[in-house]
Amino acid sequence: MSLFFIYSSLQLPKTRWTIVGPEVWPMIVLIGIMVTSFISLLELILKRKTISKSKSKLGKIYIKRMVATIIYIVSYAVTFYYTGFLFSTIITTTLYLMYVGLKPWKALITSFIYASFALITFPVLLFIPLPTGFGIFRDITSSILILLGR
Amino acid sequence: MLDYIWPALLNLLSPANIAIIIVSGFIGTLAGAMPGVSASAITAIFIPFTVWLPTDIAIVALIALYASATYGGSITAILYRIPGTPTSVMTTIDGYEMTKKGRSGEALMLSRFYSLLGGLIGGLFIIFMTPLFVDIAIMFRSQEIFALILMALAFLATFEGGVKALLSAFFGFFLATIGQDPLTGIFRFTFDIPLMGGGLGIVPVFLGLFAVSEILRLMEGELHPFVASEKYRFRELLTPSWNFFKKSAPLIFVIAIPIGFLIGVLPGVGATTAAVVSYTMAKGMSKKPEEWGKGIPEGVAVPEAANNAAAMGTLVLTLTLGIPGGATAALILGALIMHGATPGRYIFKDNPLLGYTILLGAIISNIVFYVTAPIVIRMFVKLGEFLRRNIPQMAVLIVFFSIIGTYVIRNSVFDSATVLVLGIIGYLMSKCKIPLGPAAITFVLGPLAEKYFRRALDISRGDFTTFVSSPVSISIYVLTLALIVLPRIYLKMKQAKDPEKTN
Numbered sequence: 001m002s003l004f005f006i007y008s009s010l011q012l013p014k015t016r017w018t019i020v021g022p023e024v025w026p027m028i029v030l031i032g033i034m035v036t037s038f039i040s041l042l043e044l045i046l047k048r049k050t051i052s053k054s055k056s057k058l059g060k061i062y063i064k065r066m067v068a069t070i071i072y073i074v075s076y077a078v079t080f081y082y083t084g085f086l087f088s089t090i091i092t093t094t095l096y097l098m099y100v101g102l103k104p105w106k107a108l109i110t111s112f113i114y115a116s117f118a119l120i121t122f123p124v125l126l127f128i129p130l131p132t133g134f135g136i137f138r139d140i141t142s143s144i145l146i147l148l149g150r
Numbered sequence: 151m152l153d154y155i156w157p158a159l160l161n162l163l164s165p166a167n168i169a170i171i172i173v174s175g176f177i178g179t180l181a182g183a184m185p186g187v188s189a190s191a192i193t194a195i196f197i198p199f200t201v202w203l204p205t206d207i208a209i210v211a212l213i214a215l216y217a218s219a220t221y222g223g224s225i226t227a228i229l230y231r232i233p234g235t236p237t238s239v240m241t242t243i244d245g246y247e248m249t250k251k252g253r254s255g256e257a258l259m260l261s262r263f264y265s266l267l268g269g270l271i272g273g274l275f276i277i278f279m280t281p282l283f284v285d286i287a288i289m290f291r292s293q294e295i296f297a298l299i300l301m302a303l304a305f306l307a308t309f310e311g312g313v314k315a316l317l318s319a320f321f322g323f324f325l326a327t328i329g330q331d332p333l334t335g336i337f338r339f340t341f342d343i344p345l346m347g348g349g350l351g352i353v354p355v356f357l358g359l360f361a362v363s364e365i366l367r368l369m370e371g372e373l374h375p376f377v378a379s380e381k382y383r384f385r386e387l388l389t390p391s392w393n394f395f396k397k398s399a400p401l402i403f404v405i406a407i408p409i410g411f412l413i414g415v416l417p418g419v420g421a422t423t424a425a426v427v428s429y430t431m432a433k434g435m436s437k438k439p440e441e442w443g444k445g446i447p448e449g450v451a452v453p454e455a456a457n458n459a460a461a462m463g464t465l466v467l468t469l470t471l472g473i474p475g476g477a478t479a480a481l482i483l484g485a486l487i488m489h490g491a492t493p494g495r496y497i498f499k500d501n502p503l504l505g506y507t508i509l510l511g512a513i514i515s516n517i518v519f520y521v522t523a524p525i526v527i528r529m530f531v532k533l534g535e536f537l538r539r540n541i542p543q544m545a546v547l548i549v550f551f552s553i554i555g556t557y558v559i560r561n562s563v564f565d566s567a568t569v570l571v572l573g574i575i576g577y578l579m580s581k582c583k584i585p586l587g588p589a590a591i592t593f594v595l596g597p598l599a600e601k602y603f604r605r606a607l608d609i610s611r612g613d614f615t616t617f618v619s620s621p622v623s624i625s626i627y628v629l630t631l632a633l634i635v636l637p638r639i640y641l642k643m644k645q646a647k648d649p650e651k652t653n
Contacts, residue, residue, distance in 0.1 A: 005324070008339060015334045019612045022331035022338060025600040029323040036317035040584075043313065062370055069369045069545065073362065073573070077553055077566035085554065093546050100369075100542045110543050114550050126181060128558050 002034045065100060072096040084133030084141045089115040123150050155277075158506040162514055167207050171511070174214035175519040181215075182222020182235050193219070193481045197488070205489040206504050210511030212482050213465070217512065218519035220421060220461045221265040224454055228257045230544075232361045232551060236352050237421040237457040239590050240429040242360060244442065244449025251445050260450045262523050263389055264402065268455035269516030271407050272414070272462030276469075277509050292606035293616050297623040298413075298427065299599045301630040303592070314584045321579075322589035325350055325572075326596025333604060345564035354568040355593050357552040359586050362573025365545045367580065390447075398448050401432040402455050410456030414463020423598070424460030425453035426591045443587070462512055469505065 009023040009030065072092060079088040090111045097107035122128040123145055132141040161167070177196075193216050200208035223235030228245035241261060248257040290298075307316045328339045329349025340346035389395075406428045413424040432452040433442040442449050464479040491504060556565045576586055592599075610616035618624060 005339060012338060013336055015336070020604040020607045022334050022336045025603060026324065026327045026338060029320050029327065032320035033317065033324060036313050036320060039313045040317055040582075065369045066366055069365060070570070070574070073365075073549055073553075073570055076549060077563075077570065080553055080557065080566070081563060085557075089550065093550070097542055097546060102542060110546065114547065118550070118554055122554065122558065126177075130554065130557065131561075 002030045002037070006030045068096065068099050081131050082133055083137045085118055085130040086115050086141045086144070087133060087137050089118060119144070119148070124148050154502045154506040155510065158503055158510050161206065161503070161507055162210065162511055167210070168518075170203065170207055170211050171214045171515055171518045172521075174211040175218040175515060175521075176525070178215035178218030179222035179225075179519055179523050182219030182225070197481060197485050200485060201488070205486070205491055206507040206511070208489060209482060209486060209508050210515065212485055213508070213512045214515030214518060216482070217269055217458065217461055217515050218523075220457055221262065221269075221454070221519055221523065224261040224265070224450075225258065226551075228261060228450070229254055230361075230548060230551075231364050232548065233356055236356060236594065237425055237461075238453070239356060239360075239422065239587075239594075240425040240453035240457075241450055243429075243587055244444070244446050247443070247445030248447070248450065253445070256447065257450050259388065260390060260447055261454045262520060264406075264451040264455040265458045266516055266520040267402065268407055268410060268458035269462060270513060272411050272459035273509070273513035273516060275411050275459070276462055276466055276512065277506075290622065291620065292602040292609065293620060294622045294626065296599060296602040296606055296617065297626040299595050299602070301427070301431075301626055303595075304630050314582075315588045318579065318584050318586065319588040319592045322592030322594075323596045323599065325355060325589070326593050327600070332597065332601065343564075345562060348560075350568055350593075351556075351560060351562075351565050352594065354556050354565040355572055356590055357555060358569040358572025359576040359590055361548045361552045362569055363576030363580060363586065365548050366573060366577040368541055368545050390451075394447060398451050401435060401448055401452055405432045405435060406452045406455040407459045410459035411463040413456075414460030415466045421457040421460035421464065422594050424463070425457040426594065428456035429453045443585075458516070465509075465512060469508065 006027055009026045012021070012023045014023075015021055072095075076088060076092045079092055082088075083091070090108075093111040093114060094104075094107045097110055098104055102110070118130065122130050132138045132145070162171075174196075193212055196212065196215055200211055203211065219235060220237050223233055223238035224241040224245065227233040227238040227242040228249055231242055231246040231249075233239045233242050245254075245257045245261065248254060303316075303319060307313075307319070326349075328346065330337055330340075330347050337347055390398075409428045409431060410421075410424040413427055414421060429442075429449070429452055432448065433439050436442060436448065438446075465482070468479040468483050491501070552569055553566060556562075556569050579586060579589070606616050607614070610619075618627070
């Protein structure tokens, strides 16, 4: 990766009005990354036996739950813009909490609490607008905001 | 000067003005505790609402917001490992470790007390030592500021975990190079994606590295935060013990507050760098540097005292020369101009009452947020107690704060993607035992390091000896070397004298 970015740095256009061009600092940094990575790798190889022993002590890693968490973050970030913050928070959070083992009513209440917190704190108290989404989502969120005086 | 201090104090202590400061302090603390709502953001949001206030009170209200938001950032940093504002990134390191040990109440108290101390002494510095500090700051040229940054890097490598800390530090520097080069305007590593032109935002990077990676660690089942149960008795936790105060006094009064204030005075450096440099220096000076990062109370006290002293320091150049010391100081400067005042030394010449009201207001606002903070802390602690027993809900809350916090800064989809990508990288780094702190620190220092590095070389026509040509930079290098080497020599000598006790 560092080599690729060093190559990209070398492709940057040169400037006549500065002695140190825009490529110099990134190259120093990338060489630093390469050198420190190499030394870390050497250390890792030298300590390989110790690491393989400690690895077995880590226990069960919940891969499915981690993947679900990543999917939840991605879907929350994406739906945040299209359905607005209210619906995005309620829908994705409820589904995720149900997946990780919460009872549906508990998941729904938690999502409602977070969505209400966002609604009251940001657009109402701090005057920070949050996305209201498109179509019907925007209409509903806007109506709620109007009811709250925003 | 004293002729103006008394009338300024009377003006500030009117019930209406105190009420305005209290409201600003409360909002600032609450906003600072919300990840993503930086001190600059909250100051910017409230500038329009100060138009109807008299100039002096408007500026004091903004300073109260700034100071209290700087403190508020430490609440979520301690409880959830999410720095509410970039200035509290160093508080995250030991504050969260204290929370994991069931000492969050103590960490919150320390943060509150030392924020007040830093702010108060910083405020007194502004009043009595402004001319002196302006002279010192003007002496710092590009190579000297670069030397200060190298000093921070040297301390990171020495005390944060050797080569892996350096790797993390270089990674942070690299992240900071993405986007438009500030000196030439050339785009670097943006792959023709327009959204990447502005570079990576500080909030998405921090939220990704610290918050999202934390969620992934939580959900893999390896880490269990908030293991200890704790009862919060705020009456017992109003001030630190006399023993701790005495023990930490050299670090606070010799390093955190003076260094923090001095860095705050330097134009464009700011409170985050102050917290970073003072933390690393204090760690270097400490008798037990290996305990730092594992939940040592000094690790909360030092950065909090430093960032609040720096918040005061940034006002020095703003008010005396009209040069903002940081982003928020620039906003306060804009508000002054908006109110028809002329910033610069003429404030003290033409309208000294205004000048001293602002300076005294900075001190009073620190006292006000000391009073308002427990209410906000109680809210967050109650929430913390609930989340301690409900990890999935906490994971969701962190995602919720991260996405909303990212959105409110730039309204950008790219920032949300940054949070996710850096969250995964941060998770992988922590799995490889690479510390995340250095990357976050150098991401903040990166643009400054590059700017001063290139500027120094441009001025010297490419001569690298410029970095060791001035007495100030040589002094900084010598001091760095001394702070790294001397504690080791001291320890070796102590070990030779009394091997059992030292072990």
